[in-house]
Amino acid sequence: MDRRRASGVPTPSLLLGCAHMSPIRLGRRLLPAICAFLSLPAASSVWAQNTSQLSGYVYIDRNNDGLLAFSDQPQPEWVLPDVRIELYSINGMTASLLATTQTDAIGHYLFAGLAPGTYAVRQIQPVEYADGLDTLGTIRRIGGQANPPGSSAGTASNNAFTNIVLPAASRGDLYNFGERGMAPAFVSKRYLVNTAPPPTFAPPPIPEPAAGVLAALGSLALIALRRK
Structure with missing residues (x-):
């Protein structure tokens, strides 16, 4: 060719x-x-540099094990829509807010079109729910290879994942924020929640x-x- x-x-x-x-x-x-x-x-080389992404879910971790049970599993767990998620670019000790989004109807959030670099993802704790476990995701090359050279899954802290290193054309999936359930002050209220279908992780068409x-x-x- x-x-x-x-x-x-x-x-x-x-x-x-x-x-x-x-x-x-x-x-x-x-x-x-x-x-x-x-x-x-x-411009194809520039376009290829901006194909990385970060994503995950916000859900009610019923058994507090840090693992989201999807809708195809025996006891699927509820996911939370409309939770604010923030994306930061990390440069040394400086964190700069890049974008914000909200979880969709199945509790999923996505930041796409990212250049190679170091990132942090932060959840704004929904006041209706008690805080739970937050679970680091995994990084794969778009197309399959796990843990591509130069990548780092980062570090989990309370309501945040920091120092996530994304190479070009890679994806970080299942950076999930868990909640323990309704906070005591809100147990009398009704909220519409849903379950999440299992992810496919199919690479986006290029x-x-x-x-x-x-x-x-x-x-x-x-x-x-x-x-x-």
């Missing part, structure tokens, strides 16, 4: 063809736009650079035809 084509870099033959193409039949705007597109610096070029060419052709 031509490495230049696999990485999204236009081959010399494509660029040379652009220099000699006449825009007579396909429209005056189409081929100049195509040539400009093919001449742009490839579009081939060639597919992106073809899609862009198709869009440009359609625009040119409409302007005729």
Whole structure:
């Protein structure tokens, strides 16, 4: 395989063809736009650097064992939606807030599109629940390899996971925050809770650079035809 084509870099033959193409039949705007597109610096290497992610669940740890029982297990445990989770970037002794999110209907949170680096994840303790065990997740290379070189699962502390080191194209899963149950002041209230389906950990699809070029060419052709 031509490495230049696999990485999204236009081959010399494509660029040379652009220099000699006449825009007579396909429209005056189409081929100049195509040539400009093919001449742009490839961004695939930058894109590949921002594919890591961190995720986990917030749940009621019924037996206080630090292990979330999913909905396909004999005694599934309840998960908690709408819990605030914060993501920090760690640089030496400095922690900078990068993003916040909330757990979804199955108690899951996700921070995607992360660059390689050191991170921390913090839960804002839901006041309705008594604090429980927080369990470190695992890091895998997207595609399968566990504990890729340069990675670190980090350290668990109260309502936080710190010093998580993510290499490029890796994923940290099951960074879970456990709660012991309803706090005494809230036991008379009713809350809607759910169980979580088992995770699949299937890697997200990574579009081939060639597919992106073809899609862009198709869009440009359609625009040119409409302007005729």
